[in-house]
Amino acid sequence: MSPPAATMASRRGVGARRRAAARRRAALLTVAVLLAVAVAVLTPLFRRAVNQFGLPLAYADVIRQQAADKHVDPALVAAVIYAETKFDSRTSSAGALGLMQIMPQTAQFLAHRSGATSFQLSDLATAQVNIAYGTYYLRYLLDEYRGSRLLALAAYNGGEANVARWVASERAEGHPLTISEIPYPETRAYVVRVLQAQKDYRKAYGQQLGYG
Numbered sequence: 001m002s003p004p005a006a007t008m009a010s011r012r013g014v015g016a017r018r019r020a021a022a023r024r025r026a027a028l029l030t031v032a033v034l035l036a037v038a039v040a041v042l043t044p045l046f047r048r049a050v051n052q053f054g055l056p057l058a059y060a061d062v063i064r065q066q067a068a069d070k071h072v073d074p075a076l077v078a079a080v081i082y083a084e085t086k087f088d089s090r091t092s093s094a095g096a097l098g099l100m101q102i103m104p105q106t107a108q109f110l111a112h113r114s115g116a117t118s119f120q121l122s123d124l125a126t127a128q129v130n131i132a133y134g135t136y137y138l139r140y141l142l143d144e145y146r147g148s149r150l151l152a153l154a155a156y157n158g159g160e161a162n163v164a165r166w167v168a169s170e171r172a173e174g175h176p177l178t179i180s181e182i183p184y185p186e187t188r189a190y191v192v193r194v195l196q197a198q199k200d201y202r203k204a205y206g207q208q209l210g211y212g
Contacts, residue, residue: 058087060208062131070139074209079197097124100134158187
């Protein structure tokens with residue numbers, strides 16, 4: 001005996017609903033897979049864009065090479081460039097030149113000390129030369145202050161004569177110079193900014209700067 005027409009229609013309706021549900025599940029699964037792929041592809045790009053906007057990096061190969069040559073942490077070099085110009089090369093109102101804002105008299109001193117024979121101030125407009133001289137200056141200051149980043153950075157911003165005076169004043173009171181005791185607000189803020197940026201560059205650009 002054939003099943004009643006109503007029963008067959010009911011079965012067809014159930015089958016149709018099941019097929020529709022299966023299609024919805026397949027569509028949802030496809031959307032989920034596409035979203036997962038998009039997140040995997042776009043997240044690194046988004047992070048890179050955020051880094052470039054808030055924490056830019058350029059000339060990574062030059063920084064890496066100069067830092068290795070002068071035995072300076074590449075993240076420290078990048079952090080100084082960030083604090084000085086944010087990788088936008090320019091001449092300051094005080095006459096400091098290029099990416100690392102090197103004063104002309106400092107550049108002449110470094111050229112003489114390093115034995116350069118054909119150096120011209122205009123050379124500091126070239127990123128590679130500017131980074132080479134700035135990294136050399138950082139190495140010189142770190143050596144002068146026995147590896148103290150605080151004193152080296154304070155001198156980079158505020159000058160060696162000022163640092164000598166601040167250190168002597170604090171020593172007379174029986175304690176070393178700390179960041180909070182730097183008298184110049186600009187230099188105090190500069191040291192804090194560079195030390196924080198050094199950590200940020202190491203974390204955000206470890207591979208580009210040669211950490212792994």
